[in-house]
Amino acid sequence: MALNDVLAIYKALSDETRLKILKLLENGELCVCDLVAAFNTVQPKISFHLSILKETGLIKDRKEGKWSYYSLNDNNLFKRFLLLSTFEQIDDTEIELEKQRLAKFIEEKKTKKMVELCKCLK
Amino acid sequence: MALNDVLAIYKALSDETRLKILKLLENGELCVCDLVAAFNTVQPKISFHLSILKETGLIKDRKEGKWSYYSLNDNNLFKRFLLLSTFEQIDDTEIELEKQRLAKFIEEKKTKKMVELCKCLK
DNA sequence: TCAACATATAAACAAAATTTTATATATTGA
DNA sequence: TCAATATATAAAATTTTGTTTATATGTTGA
Numbered sequence: 001m002a003l004n005d006v007l008a009i010y011k012a013l014s015d016e017t018r019l020k021i022l023k024l025l026e027n028g029e030l031c032v033c034d035l036v037a038a039f040n041t042v043q044p045k046i047s048f049h050l051s052i053l054k055e056t057g058l059i060k061d062r063k064e065g066k067w068s069y070y071s072l073n074d075n076n077l078f079k080r081f082l083l084l085s086t087f088e089q090i091d092d093t094e095i096e097l098e099k100q101r102l103a104k105f106i107e108e109k110k111t112k113k114m115v116e117l118c119k120c121l122k
Numbered sequence: 123m124a125l126n127d128v129l130a131i132y133k134a135l136s137d138e139t140r141l142k143i144l145k146l147l148e149n150g151e152l153c154v155c156d157l158v159a160a161f162n163t164v165q166p167k168i169s170f171h172l173s174i175l176k177e178t179g180l181i182k183d184r185k186e187g188k189w190s191y192y193s194l195n196d197n198n199l200f201k202r203f204l205l206l207s208t209f210e211q212i213d214d215t216e217i218e219l220e221k222q223r224l225a226k227f228i229e230e231k232k233t234k235k236m237v238e239l240c241k242c243l244k
Numbered sequence: 245t246c247a248a249c250a251t252a253t254a255a256a257c258a259a260a261a262t263t264t265t266a267t268a269t270a271t272t273g274a
Numbered sequence: 275t276c277a278a279t280a281t282a283t284a285a286a287a288t289t290t291t292g293t294t295t296a297t298a299t300g301t302t303g304a
Contacts, residue, residue: 001211001212002212002213002216003138003141003142003212003213003216005211006141006208006211006212007136007137007138007141010132010135010136010141011136011261013132013136014129014132014133014135014136015129015261015262016125016129017262019125019128019129019132020125031280031281032280032281032282033279033280033281041263042263042264042265043280043281043282044263044264044265044266044281044282044283044284045262045263045264046281047281047282047283048262048263048282048283049262051282051283063281065271065272065280066270066271066272066279066280066281067271067280067281068280068281068282078207078210078211081203081207082207085200085203085204086128088200089123089127089128089200090123090124090125090128091124091125094124094125133291137291137292139292153250153251154250154251154252155249155250155251163293164293164294164295165250165251165252166251166252166253166254166293166294166295166296167292167293167294168251169251169252169253170252170253170292170293171292173252173253185251187250187301187302188249188250188251188300188301188302189250189251189301190250190251190252
């Protein structure tokens with residue numbers, strides 16, 4: 001890996017929102033709207049940070065219908081080490097708020113799905 | 123370590139000059155003027171980057187007379203791992219130029235010292 | 245004490261990164 | 275096909291970071 005690649009990875013890691021996104025992805029893939037809800041912010045902001053993380057290969061994406069799902073991409077030993085040791089450093093309480101909002105949003109999505117299902121059954 | 127500390131470390135690592143300074147320090151302590159010569163640049167620029175590296179605890183300094191000597195500070199496991207794995211990623215050829223200038227400068231310093239010594243003996 | 249030297253710090257400027265706002269694209273279900 | 279939804283992209287505004295220039299501080303040897 002060249003100096004520029006290492007540099008790009010550290011730049012990607014040196015932003016609060018991006019570190020938190022990575023930590024949220026620790027528990028599995030999330031779509032853009034999940035993250036928008038978790039951070040209680042606007043969608044282009046999240047897309048911007050996701051694109052930077054994706055460019056450096058720290059995360060990967062997968063399209064399904066209207067949705068883009070993002071997940072950790074630790075196929076490289078250096079990146080895997082970085083992610084693991086970073087997660088180890090950061091206490092879970094530091095993303096408590098985001099986790100709460102995320103959980104609430106996912107719960108709401110489930111409820112909405114249920115409601116739709118009920119409509120169909122009528 | 124809190125999220126903000128991790129963030130500060132990654133920010134410190136996400137600059138070309140600073141990564142190169144760290145790599146040059148791999149071989150032992152250097153004073154500010156050594157680094158100024160190695161990068162063929164102005165002294166405040168080097169002092170600026172050294173202050174950032176020092177703030178995050180990635181390096182430490184030691185004063186001796188007019189000089190400030192800087193060296194790696196790997197007293198923390200996370201930082202030590204970061205430094206080691208970073209150095210491992212970056213090829214030596216990427217700081218070839220800086221190393222050459224540094225070697226030349228140190229050689230010149232030695233010669234000057236010799237000349238002074240000879241003057242004293244007269 | 246004074247000149248020369250090494251370094252630090254401050255202020256002004258330039259460059260880069262982030263956020264916001266607006267708009268485009270693509271998918272889905274009515 | 276059309277409206278609604280999820281996401282991406284572009285442009286403008288803002289913030290942060292890095293560089294340059296000027297100046298201050300502290301040490302050393304004459």
